[in-house]
Amino acid sequence: MTNKKEATDHFATLILKIKNMSGLDFSQYRPSCLKRRIDSRLRLINLQSYEDYLTFLDLNPSEIDALLNYLTINLTEFYRDKEAWNIIAHEVAPSIIEEKATERRSSINIWSAGSSSGEEAYTLAMIFLEALGKQKKEFSLMIYGTDIDVASLERAKAGRYPAKNLEFLPKSMLKRYFIQDNEDYVVSPLLKKVTQFQRHDLISSKPLKSMDLIVCRNVLIYFNRPLQANIFEMFHQSLKKNGFLMLGKTEFLLSNVAHRFEIYHLRERIYKKITN
Secondary structure, X not given: OOOHHHHHHHHHHHHHHHHHXXXXXXXXXXXXXXXXXXXXXXXXXXXXXXXXXHHHHHHOOOHHHHHHHHHHOOOOOOOOOHHHHHHHHXXXXXXXXXXXXXXXXXXXXXXXXXXXXXXXXXXXXHHHHHHHHHHHHHOEEEEEEEEOOHHHHHHHHHOEEEHHHHOOXXXXXXXXXXXXXXXXXXXXXXXXXXXXXXXXXXXXXXXXXXXXXXXXXXXHHHEOHHHHHHHHHHHHHHEEEEEEEEEOOOOOOOOOOHHHEEEEEOOOOEEEEOOO
């Protein structure tokens, strides 16, 4: 039976092996979150220890793709957490559009950070298209969906989803923005036109610039506090003046960066950039 120290050593070796095989460095992620997901993978393939898994990876290099899927995938559905999205739809989006109109600026840029397979990014696209209404042609809208997992990004670009992923989506949006194809639904050309998916690592990649809204939900919980502070600083740099930041319901601004943002809606974890 593997003792606790050996298990810890094997876990550290596994994290290093993942970096060597994939180029992704999980060393600054919270160990408890990583272990929970790796343990789930081990149970599925009937392995008992990290030591066994290291051997398994040596014998089956393609396993790294399955593991990365476990480590990077987030539960994501269209319009999940209706209350939060309603605040974006009825308050944040109109506020951004009104400010753009007042300043005679036409570009609206939204960043879905950690967008997984695209549901969140497409939800944002629908919300802003609805808010723009007949003004669509007067504005240049772009939703940037980013993730570290290439497989998730490919699914996002394909824009094909099973019906169960759309159960929370208002029926009017389903009818307007999706095309049914047998048991699946495919996003419309209009949604694809205003969305762009690309690989981005929140730890090491450069920030996107000139964002009006950044949505990063249920991603920061996997990072340690120093790394979270760096990411919040990056988000502050990425946002335009008066830009908005939306986090997951279990996530909070750290005290050492809280002065960079004002609370817009505490329950739904929506904040607004403070510009000195």
